[in-house]
Amino acid sequence: MPTIEVKVEPKVLIWARESIAMKEEDAAKRLKTTREVIEEFESGARKPRLTQLEKLANLYKRPLAALLLSSPPKPYPIPKDFRTLPYKKPFTSETFLALRRARRLQNLAAELVRELDYEIIRNIREIQLPDRENVAERAEIIAIEERERLRVKVEDQFNWESSLNALDEWRTVIELLGVFIIQIRMPVDQTRGFTLSEGNIPIIVLNGRDSHNGRIFTLFHEYCHLMLNDTGICGEMLRSNLDTEMFCNRFAGAFLVPSSALLKHELIMPFKGLVEWADDVLEKVSRDFKVSKLVILRRLLDLGRTPKDYYNMKLEEWKPYKSGGGGGGRNMAKECLRNNGGTFVSLVLSAYGNERITSADVADYLGTRLQYIPELEQLLRAVD
Numbered sequence: 109m110p111t112i113e114v115k116v117e118p119k120v121l122i123w124a125r126e127s128i129a130m131k132e133e134d135a136a137k138r139l140k141t142t143r144e145v146i147e148e149f150e151s152g153a154r155k156p157r158l159t160q161l162e163k164l165a166n167l168y169k170r171p172l173a174a175l176l177l178s179s180p181p182k183p184y185p186i187p188k189d190f191r192t193l194p195y196k197k198p199f200t201s202e203t204f205l206a207l208r209r210a211r212r213l214q215n216l217a218a219e220l221v222r223e224l225d226y227e228i229i230r231n232i233r234e235i236q237l238p239d240r241e242n243v244a245e246r247a248e249i250i251a252i253e254e255r256e257r258l259r260v261k262v263e264d265q266f267n268w269e270s271s272l273n274a275l276d277e278w279r280t281v282i283e284l285l286g287v288f289i290i291q292i293r294m295p296v297d298q299t300r301g302f303t304l305s306e307g308n309i310p311i312i313v314l315n316g317r318d319s320h321n322g323r324i325f326t327l328f329h330e331y332c333h334l335m336l337n338d339t340g341i342c343g344e345m346l347r348s349n350l351d352t353e354m355f356c357n358r359f360a361g362a363f364l365v366p367s368s369a370l371l372k373h374e375l376i377m378p379f380k381g382l383v384e385w386a387d388d389v390l391e392k393v394s395r396d397f398k399v400s401k402l403v404i405l406r407r408l409l410d411l412g413r414t415p416k417d418y419y420n421m422k423l424e425e426w427k428p429y430k431s432g433g434g435g436g437g438r439n440m441a442k443e444c445l446r447n448n449g450g451t452f453v454s455l456v457l458s459a460y461g462n463e464r465i466t467s468a469d470v471a472d473y474l475g476t477r478l479q480y481i482p483e484l485e486q487l488l489r490a491v492d
Contacts, residue, residue: 111157112157112159113155113156113158114155114156114157114158114161114176115155116149116155116161116175117174117177117178117179118149118152119149119180119265119376120152120174120175120176120178120179120265121150121164121175122150122175122180122182123181123183124164124174124175125146125150127168127183127204127208128168128169128201128204128205128208129198129199129200129201129203129204130167130168130201132146132147132150135164138167139160139163139164140449147345148269149164161175161418164440169205170209184207184208185210186207186236186338186341187207187302187303187304187339187340187341188338188339188341189340189341189475190341190342190343190348190350190353191299191341191342191343191344191348192339192343192347192348192349192353193352195297195343195344195347197295197298197343197346198298199298199299200295201436202293202295203292203294203295203298203299206292206293206294206313207302207341209292210302210304210311210313210324211304213288213305213311213448213452213473214288214307214309214311216305216452217288217309217451217452217455217475217487218308218309219460220455220456220458220464220465221455223306223459223464224455224458224459224462224464225375226455226458227309228286228309228451230285230308230310231284231285231286231288231368231384232285232286232287232310232331232335233250233254233257233335234335234337235250235335235434236336237336237337237352237355238355240351240354243354243358244410246359247347247355247358247359247362248356248358248362248367250335250359251358251359251361251362251363251366252285252362252366254363255363255366257319258281259466260281262366262369265397265398266397268316268398269289270320271319271320271321271398272320273399274320274324275320275323275324275327276446278324278327278328279327279446279449279450282312282331283448283449283450283451286310286312287311287312287331287334287451288309288310288311288312288449288451288452288482289311289312289313289314289327289449290311290312290313290314290447290448290449290452291313291314291323291446291447292314292315292316292447293315293316293317294315294316294317295317296315296317296318296322297343298343299315299341299342299343299458299466300314300315300318300322300326300329300342300343300344300345301313301314301315301323301326301327301330301341301342302316302339302340302341302342303328303330303333303334303338303339304339305333305334305337305338305339305365306339310334312327312330312331312334313393314326314327314330314331315433316447319400321398321399321403322400323343323370323399324364324399325360325361325364325399325400325403326342326345328341328357328359328360328364328411329342329345329356329357329359329360330353330364331357331360332359332360333352333356334358336352336355338435340352341376342356345360346402346403346406346423347355347423356412356427356452357406359490361380361403361406361407361410362397362407362410363371364397364403365403365404365407366398367398367410367411367460369397370393370397370404370407370408370411371411371413373393373396375389375392375393376393376413379413380412381409382412382414382415383413383414384414384415384418385405385408385414389408390404390405393414397431399425401422401426402422402423402426405419405422406419410457434491440476440477440480441476441480441484441487442481442487444474444475444476444484445484445487445488448473448474448475448476450488452473453484454488455466455475456469456470456473456474457470457481457484457485457488460481
């Protein structure tokens, strides 16, 4: 059988590789070839065989047709980087692919909304970033107002069974505001989450590798970015000194751990003044609020109930995150719903039920098999 060589534009091959921050030697290693071969493809000195081009497309997570373009397409803008040194690590392929997936989901959602003639009602409050001297006061006030608007009682929060259950509940609350929430596994030392606020499809992306408590805090930190109409990517949020990050942190903490509820907690109320809180006390309080110990300690610092030196010591002592996985068998329908979000899954299934997309489209958009559709529909009805 003759070998088929394909004429390609070298700049397109370079674009495809660099768009996921992959080095030439890494591409060569993954394809079990040499760096020189990759360089020859990208300089035009050698034409790749069709089989080699298919492998390159698979490696770069691009359709084959994309590598046959006459010139590189205009790239999507990278969200504003709110990370700060020394926690501002270069993005790797995994993070760039997560950004690409989120953009694709945003575009698919917009197409499905138009196709189905739906209306996504965006009920996100619009706010302005206050001056630095007013950050704390405004964040506390807005957090109180938002809790009242969203009608979630602290008693209900305490009664949720687990942090995973709390994450599901909070996601539903925010999705009802017209926000699409998805989870993608990314290196946690590069990003905890990000927002895409452009257009009518606002998206919050949570890091599927983060702990459940970590994702809960990120959800409300990123929700604050949406209220500010920011598109941005965030890292170690509680370690940032940027005005925007400090405001979003204060809002997220005050929303999840209202000052009145914290100070009246049975383990906190007996103590007065500055306290170096024991880990077991912080752990018990954190389990009630479904947040991390660090968030509880940060709230106590904000409220003048723990020394700053003690907080800083604990900040360095505790690891920035714990992985959030769990043992046991996987429930593929629940996993699909959590990863893609109820709003997007509902859109896709509605389009499929109305014969606007094919079963292959459903599998592609949701990353799941058709056999899980009945259970997905049942899960969506339970949320409604």
